[in-house]
Amino acid sequence: MTLDAQIRQALKMVKDPFTQKDILSSGIAQGLKVVENGKIFLVLEVDTMYLQKGKELKDSIEARLKGIDGVREVNIALTASRKPQAQNSNQKPLPHVKHCVAIASGKGGVGKSTVTVNLACALQQKGLAIGILDADVYGPSLPRLLGTSQKPTSEDGKTMSPIIAYGIKSMSMGYMLKEGAPAIWRGPMAQQALQQMLHQTNWGELDFLLIDLPPGTGDIHLSLAQSVLLSGAIIVSTPQDLALIDARRGLDMFLKVKVPVLGLVENMSYFMCPHCSGRSDIFDTGGVRAEAEKIGLPLLAEIPLHMDIREASEKGTPLIHRNPDSPESLICNQLASVLINTLASQ
Numbered sequence: 001m002t003l004d005a006q007i008r009q010a011l012k013m014v015k016d017p018f019t020q021k022d023i024l025s026s027g028i029a030q031g032l033k034v035v036e037n038g039k040i041f042l043v044l045e046v047d048t049m050y051l052q053k054g055k056e057l058k059d060s061i062e063a064r065l066k067g068i069d070g071v072r073e074v075n076i077a078l079t080a081s082r083k084p085q086a087q088n089s090n091q092k093p094l095p096h097v098k099h100c101v102a103i104a105s106g107k108g109g110v111g112k113s114t115v116t117v118n119l120a121c122a123l124q125q126k127g128l129a130i131g132i133l134d135a136d137v138y139g140p141s142l143p144r145l146l147g148t149s150q151k152p153t154s155e156d157g158k159t160m161s162p163i164i165a166y167g168i169k170s171m172s173m174g175y176m177l178k179e180g181a182p183a184i185w186r187g188p189m190a191q192q193a194l195q196q197m198l199h200q201t202n203w204g205e206l207d208f209l210l211i212d213l214p215p216g217t218g219d220i221h222l223s224l225a226q227s228v229l230l231s232g233a234i235i236v237s238t239p240q241d242l243a244l245i246d247a248r249r250g251l252d253m254f255l256k257v258k259v260p261v262l263g264l265v266e267n268m269s270y271f272m273c274p275h276c277s278g279r280s281d282i283f284d285t286g287g288v289r290a291e292a293e294k295i296g297l298p299l300l301a302e303i304p305l306h307m308d309i310r311e312a313s314e315k316g317t318p319l320i321h322r323n324p325d326s327p328e329s330l331i332c333n334q335l336a337s338v339l340i341n342t343l344a345s346q
């Protein structure tokens, strides 16, 4: 076998961690050049968000190629692209929506909906046009968090008008169900409900549509990621180990569907006492930071556990409106700025 054929064969044995195909067929390895004196040149193109995985892949390819007789030098250039890549023809950006961003978490109760609403308010206050889609069809929480129980109307019988609260357009199953009524959906119905809310809501022009996902990594997540081109996902976790393990699962799911994970948010990071304003690290603060470093993703924000955040949610007045100058509101404002900057380069 020629050296060239041996190299190709070796590369065919390496799996692309993003698509599970071999790296030559998946397109991640490009521009293979084998020079006569045994020098190899190769370009590996991975999403900026996954440079860490890319580095591991580069090392393993290098080791494999160096094991071939006749190979004298291996030059692999790791390049980063940040654009989300459509996997199938159904994955299109939503018309008139610049960025769809999913907010995800491995498990429930970590504050994903709370973070979504406060982030949305912070973005809106920066003058951007914002929408929120409550994709948690089983446990919608937007009506409570935004303090509204209006019912969506339809002018043309085909599309629904979103509910507008605090200058934010929103859609949730909670607007359509009676309060406290359980949503008894079976899988396909839940997915259909989500697709309708996504595609048949009259969102108009939006800078960001934040999608508050249900916890976990189920069918809803896949059906969403396959039907719309997401600019990225943010994973919310609390610092405890268990929440982190679930967050990691969420990360792997987005990896498989090639949605860039923009970063992690640590919620309930530390406790801020409402009486003395003292800080207590109840949980192992920094767990998410350490995890973010390990997987090579940015930590976008550390939000404390604070009475005001819960009370604001309960009263239906997002913290940013209730107490705009509080340190917690400023953290949400920073998160909004980081998100804008991250996506500006897409």
Ligand SMILES: Nc1ncnc2c1ncn2[C@@H]1O[C@H](COP(=O)(O)OP(=O)(O)O)[C@@H](O)[C@H]1O
Binding pocket: 105, 107, 108, 109, 110, 111, 112, 113, 114, 115, 141, 267, 268, 303, 304, 305, 306, 307, 309, 310, 311, 313, 314
């Ligand atoms: N940083 C925080 N400080 C205090 N309470 C919080 C914080 N984040 C969320 N909560 C409260 O925790 C509960 C769960 O939050 P929620 O946003 O509904 O979680 P999820 O959407 O992940 O299930 C709510 O009662 C919410 O008010």
Ligand SMILES: [Mg+2]
Binding pocket: 112, 113, 114, 136, 141
């Ligand atoms: Mg929720």
